[in-house]
Amino acid sequence: MPELPEVETTLRGLSPHLLGRRVLSLTVRQPRLRWPIPEALRTGLAGQRIEALERRAKYLLVHTQPGSALLHLGMSGSLRVLPATTSAGKHDHVDWLLDSQQILRFTDPRRFGSQLWQPIGETHQLLAGLGPEPLGDKFHGDYLWNLSRKRDVAVKLFLMDQKIVVGVGNIYAAEALFAAGINPRLAASKVSRLRYARLADEVRRILAYAIKRGGTTLRDFISPDGVPGYFEQELAVYGRSGQPCRVCATPIRSVILGQRSTFFCSRCQR
Numbered sequence: 001m002p003e004l005p006e007v008e009t010t011l012r013g014l015s016p017h018l019l020g021r022r023v024l025s026l027t028v029r030q031p032r033l034r035w036p037i038p039e040a041l042r043t044g045l046a047g048q049r050i051e052a053l054e055r056r057a058k059y060l061l062v063h064t065q066p067g068s069a070l071l072h073l074g075m076s077g078s079l080r081v082l083p084a085t086t087s088a089g090k091h092d093h094v095d096w097l098l099d100s101q102q103i104l105r106f107t108d109p110r111r112f113g114s115q116l117w118q119p120i121g122e123t124h125q126l127l128a129g130l131g132p133e134p135l136g137d138k139f140h141g142d143y144l145w146n147l148s149r150k151r152d153v154a155v156k157l158f159l160m161d162q163k164i165v166v167g168v169g170n171i172y173a174a175e176a177l178f179a180a181g182i183n184p185r186l187a188a189s190k191v192s193r194l195r196y197a198r199l200a201d202e203v204r205r206i207l208a209y210a211i212k213r214g215g216t217t218l219r220d221f222i223s224p225d226g227v228p229g230y231f232e233q234e235l236a237v238y239g240r241s242g243q244p245c246r247v248c249a250t251p252i253r254s255v256i257l258g259q260r261s262t263f264f265c266s267r268c269q270r
């Protein structure tokens with residue numbers, strides 16, 4: 001599943017091809033994605049110039065004068081800019097024809113992705129209530145500490161709650177908690193202010209690093225379990241159940257927390 005770093009990499013890759021371009025028309029071959037593609041997307045985008053692009057959580061927002069397209073890659077989606085003459089395959093569900101004689105093509109075998117429309121001045125319900133961006137300046141140790149004072153939920157689930165902070169997926173939560181020396185099962189309320197400062201720093205550091213590395217790779221390198229191949233050698237705990245901790249050699253433990261596999265070192269993480 002594309003995680004925040006990959007969405008950010010996609011945004012940076014697409015931007016030079018989309019910014020300032022006009023969308024001439026849309027070809028929708030399969031409107032039934034995770035949610036049906038609304039007619040408002042087609043009518044809203046047609047003829048409009050792309051003024052800005054933005055990532056919010058794992059959504060790409062393509063801003064035009066009357067509103068914004070909201071794009072999500074779901075489990076298996078990808079976006080590519082191709083020559084307009086490129087023939088469409090079975091999973092190529094949507095093409096935006098651009099005035100550069102190119103298309104923005106959305107490909108999604110599992111169809112959990114989406115293309116939605118947000119009129120100017122409105123906030124789509126999928127974006128309402130989301131927490132701050134982990135790489136923005138509203139996210140820091142004191143922010144986490146303040147929100148966690150009465151929370152008995154495990155700190156890992158707290159960190160993965162999109163209302164608390166967006167885009168910290170399972171891999172990145174596990175790695176950040178290891179780097180900060182915090183046991184993922186500890187109640188969020190039991191983590192000290194100082195340790196939250198460390199955790200926030202590690203979340204930022206790991207995401208920023210993944211974005212940097214993601215800029216030089218391709219989706220095709222992603223392994224079936226969703227771990228980017230280039231990153232796998234460097235993971236400290238994620239997916240390493242039974243293997244020795246890279247710091248203390250204690251076997252990495254794996255437990256289920258919130259229906260997701262959680263990996264940690266019982267010696268390094270308290």
Ligand SMILES: [Zn+2]
Nearest residue numbers: 245248265268
């Ligand atoms: Zn260890």
